[in-house]
Amino acid sequence: MSQSPIEFKGSSFTLSVVHLHHSQPEVIRQALQDKIDQAPAFLLNAPVVLNVSALNGEINWKQMQQAVSATGLRIVGVSGCKDEALKKMIARAGLPVLSEGKENRKLPDAPEAEAIAPPAVVETASKTRIVNTPVRSGQQIYARNADLIVTSSVSAGAELVADGNIHIYGMMRGRALAGASGDRDCQIFSTNLAAELVSIAGEYWIMDQIPAEFFGKAARLCLTDGALTIQTLN
Secondary structure, three states: OOOOOOOOOOOOOOOEEEEOOOOOHHHHHHHHHHHHHHOHHHHOOOEEEEEOOOOOOOOOHHHHHHHHHHOOOEEEEEEOOOOHHHHHHHHHOOOOEEOOOOOOOOOOOOOOOOOOOOOOOOOOOOOEEEEOOOEOOOOEEEEOOOEEEEOOOEOOOOEEEEOOOEEEEEEEOOEEEEOOOOOOOOOEEEEEEOOOEEEEOOEEEEHHHOOHHHOOOOEEEEEEOOEEEEEEOO
C-alpha cells in the first residue's frame, strides 16, 4: 500500500497575541517597534495573532496589516473579530479569523423517562512535568496542559514553556513562559532568578526590567491587575 503524500496531525505552538487598542496603523507600528526593540531576541520575526476585539470596522485593514508586518512580526491569524464587515476585510487579506476559547453550547434537555448513564471516569496523566537534568542553550521544554518543574539549572538561550506554573530549583538564565495557553493565574517560581525573559500569559519582562533587588535571588512572579509583579520567595 502506497503511503499518503500528506498527513494531518494535531500539534501545539506558543504564539503571542497582540491586542490592538488603536485604529491608526502608524500608532500601532510605533508601539510594536518599541516593544521589539526592548526584546529583539524574543519578538523579532515572531508569529503573532492579532486580537481586534477593541476595534470596529471603520479602519483601513490593509494599512493596519502592512504596519504590523513592517515591524517584522508574522501575522498568522486574527481573533476577537465580531464585526462582519471587518471579518470580510480580514478574509480578503488572506488571513484566518480565529476563535479564542470554547463557546458554551446548551445541550437539549433529555426526556424525563430516559435514564442517563453516569459519565465515564477517564484516568489522565500527571498535571506536572518534571525535568531533572540541566536545560542547555537552544533547548525548549514544553509542559502542555501542565505545570513544569526543573530541578537543575537552565542555561542562557534555553526556553521553558508551560500552560501552567513554572518552578526552577536551580540557576535560571534562560526564558520562562508560564500560562502559555492564556491562564493569567499562573506563576513562576525560581530559587535563583537571572532570566533573559519571564512571561505569564503574554505579559513579559526582559532581563533589564527585573528589579535589581530580586536579580539572582529566590523570587516569585505573578500577574496583579494584569501586570507582572515580583516578590521574594520565602
